[in-house]
Amino acid sequence: MSAPALLQRCNNIVVNDYNTLSADHGAVTKQHGTPDTSHPGGSTPPTRRPRGPHRHHAKRAPSPPITDAQRMRASLARLPRWTQPSWTWLTGLALPLEEPLMRWTPLGRTIMTLCVLVVAVAAAGTAATAGGAWWLAYPPAALIVVGRLRWLYIVGGHFATHGTFVKVRNALAGDIATSLTFTQPFATYEREHARFHHSKRLGTAQDPDSKFIAGLGFLPGTALRVLRRRLLFTVLSPAFHWQMLWSRLKANLTAGKAARRLAPFVLLTLFSTVAVRLDLLTGFAFGWLLPLTFGYNISALLQFMSEHRWFRLRQAGESPRTHNAKLTFGRFLGDALPQEGGPSGAIWLVRLLFLHLPARVAVLVGDLPQHDLHHLRPKGDWANAAFTRRDLIEKLGDKWPRGQDDEIHGSLFRMLDEVLSGLSEREPLRPEEREELHRPPR
Numbered sequence: 001m002s003a004p005a006l007l008q009r010c011n012n013i014v015v016n017d018y019n020t021l022s023a024d025h026g027a028v029t030k031q032h033g034t035p036d037t038s039h040p041g042g043s044t045p046p047t048r049r050p051r052g053p054h055r056h057h058a059k060r061a062p063s064p065p066i067t068d069a070q071r072m073r074a075s076l077a078r079l080p081r082w083t084q085p086s087w088t089w090l091t092g093l094a095l096p097l098e099e100p101l102m103r104w105t106p107l108g109r110t111i112m113t114l115c116v117l118v119v120a121v122a123a124a125g126t127a128a129t130a131g132g133a134w135w136l137a138y139p140p141a142a143l144i145v146v147g148r149l150r151w152l153y154i155v156g157g158h159f160a161t162h163g164t165f166v167k168v169r170n171a172l173a174g175d176i177a178t179s180l181t182f183t184q185p186f187a188t189y190e191r192e193h194a195r196f197h198h199s200k201r202l203g204t205a206q207d208p209d210s211k212f213i214a215g216l217g218f219l220p221g222t223a224l225r226v227l228r229r230r231l232l233f234t235v236l237s238p239a240f241h242w243q244m245l246w247s248r249l250k251a252n253l254t255a256g257k258a259a260r261r262l263a264p265f266v267l268l269t270l271f272s273t274v275a276v277r278l279d280l281l282t283g284f285a286f287g288w289l290l291p292l293t294f295g296y297n298i299s300a301l302l303q304f305m306s307e308h309r310w311f312r313l314r315q316a317g318e319s320p321r322t323h324n325a326k327l328t329f330g331r332f333l334g335d336a337l338p339q340e341g342g343p344s345g346a347i348w349l350v351r352l353l354f355l356h357l358p359a360r361v362a363v364l365v366g367d368l369p370q371h372d373l374h375h376l377r378p379k380g381d382w383a384n385a386a387f388t389r390r391d392l393i394e395k396l397g398d399k400w401p402r403g404q405d406d407e408i409h410g411s412l413f414r415m416l417d418e419v420l421s422g423l424s425e426r427e428p429l430r431p432e433e434r435e436e437l438h439r440p441p442r
Ligand SMILES: [Zn+2]
Pocket: 158, 162, 193, 197, 198, 374, 378
């Protein structure tokens, strides 16, 4: 198929046969002479992925049905080829035959995160200090700081608990990441994560995360409009921020070894002293402290409230495995590309710049869009999650426990609504669940 014909097909966003589109896209890519970077030397096509018509005859598992999220991603294939890695990053969905620009290692991701963090802190601090029109640069820079700090905990610290953050000394790496971000130490994070998050307790009243959500007033059987309003108020509520800051402080004062308990306070004192000595206190407050406290709290809440279908009950005839899979869904930011020339193009651009991009930068960081993959393969290649997930779907075919409702795409608000709607539609908590909420985690 020629490139214009492919683009026309994407343009219509009626992808009846996603796999055919996939093969055609691959063929177009080769026609345009994309260097093959999938193996050393690079001139021989990879044997792992048959190209063009041969692909149709390749022996593989039956494919699951194409989802709306994949249609959305396919529509973006109309945009220039050199922009495709950016769309893959933003949406969290790789095109079927897309090859990554490079394969990331966990260490590479970590070094990149630390470099971006340093530059963003400097930029946010400078913008806040310079004043005037420079303030316009503050929000994007501060969002990047928030996102990188969250990354250190929710990606770095998290995968340290799975032993895959770094090759060796994951406990030490996890403690450094959680000390920098003033969050739960590695030891308690690891214990709670294995015991509750990756177990049949996930999302039940036994799960400390569910207890936390219930404590904020997000209870099953509550009207959707009430839950939405509650989320908005919680984001702005001083009580919520105080609760979060206190729990982060307490976790650092009471858990872990003495050295770990000291580390976050030593780091904070060190950073503050340097800021005072260099007369950069305002920049430090806006570039580091504000994102670390209020920004971090808001990002964590929005991530948390869209992460799982909390309190979901197992449906009649549903296996425990399916129920467990349904607790998590993929979160893919982005809208389908509209037809050229229409007024909706401006809306698409505004939503991209002011909704999806900030959400990806500051909330759904790292592999969070593919959190469903993580629950299926907790030790999978998280550093290249969009490609890992795509390849696993291809490998498992219809054995991948996935349906239309397992891939939510659009804005972060839609993903939050998915969870809030589930809470709203569920029956109120049963007496035994209420009792369990008040018990300490066990
Ligand atoms: Zn995990």
